[in-house]
Amino acid sequence: MAVDKRIVKTDNAILDAFISLAQTTPLKKITVTALAKEADISRKTFYDRYANLDELIDSLQKYMAQRFEDLFMLPIKHEHILREDIVMDFLEFAEDNQKLLAILKHDSNNFLAAAIKQEGDSMARFLVSELDFSPESAKTMAPWLITFYVEGSNYLLDKWLFTENDLTKEDVTHLFMLLYKDSIFMMQKKR
Template structure:
C-alpha cells in the first residue's frame, strides 16, 4: 500500500531539513528542536514518523544516496577493456570530486562507515545488475563485490589523501589491478 501524500510530504520536509542542517558549516550536533524549527513541524508529527534522530538519519542517508545517483547511473554497462575502464573510473572520480564539499559535510556528520557501506551496497547492486544484463558472467554477485572493493576503497583513501597521487595515476592503478591482478604490482 502506498503512503499518503501528506505523509510523504511530511517525511520529505523532515529529511530535507535535516539534510540542510548537516550541510551547514561547523554542524556538530543536530537536535530535534533544530529539525522541527527548520521543517516547521510539530514534535508529535516527528515521532509519528521516526523513533528518534538516528532513525531519521538513516532516512537522510538514503536521501543522500538518491541525490548522488549520478555516481551509479553511468554504470549501465561494465567496460570490457582497459581504456574504457580507466575512463569510467576517472568519470566516477570526477563526479565524486565535483560533489566533494557536499560529501565531506555529510561524512563528517553521519556515521561514515555505515554510509560507506550503503554506498558500496548500492554500487555493488548496480554492477551486478549490469553484469547480469550485459555479460555472460558465472557469478555476477561475487564479481560485483570484488569490483566494488577494488574501485571504491582506493577512491575513498584517495579522497582522504588527495595529494599522494593524481586521479589519473589512481585510475591507472585500479585498472591495472582489475586487468592484470595484484601480481602486476610486484617488481
C-alpha cells in the first residue's frame, strides 16, 4: 500500500509546529489554533487526526517511549542480548529527534512506571530462573533493576545529547554495550 505523501507532509507539519511552539510556550498553554496556524493547516485537519492537544502529546510520548523500549527493554526480555546496530539506530533516532526528546523528557516518570508494570514480572522471572534469586527477592529487585536500566540510559542519553562533549555515536554505542553486557555478566557471575 502506497503512503499518501500529503498525509505524511501534514503529520510532519504538525510535529514541526508542535516542536517550534513548545520551545517558546509551556505545553499547557499551546492551543490548537496556534498549532494549526504554525503548521499552516486548518483546525479541522488537526481534529481529523487528534481529539485534542493532550492526545497529540500522548501520541508523541508513546512513540518516543516505544522507541526507547524497543532498544532498552527488549534485551531484558529476550535473553539479554543487545545488538550494536540496534543501539546505533536508536542513537541516530535520538539525534534526529533531539528537540522532541528535550520537550517530552520531563514526563519520563510515566514511562518508567509503565516499564515497571509491563516488564516487572518478566524481570523477576529472569532473576529467579537465571540468577537463582528467591521469588520474594526477585519481586523486590525487579523494579530496581528496570529503574537502573531506564534512568541510567536516560541519563547517559541526556548527557550525550544535551551537554557539550566530543563523543561520537560509536563511543556512546560502545558505552551502552558495555553497561548492558557487563551488568548482566556481573549478576550471573556473583550467583
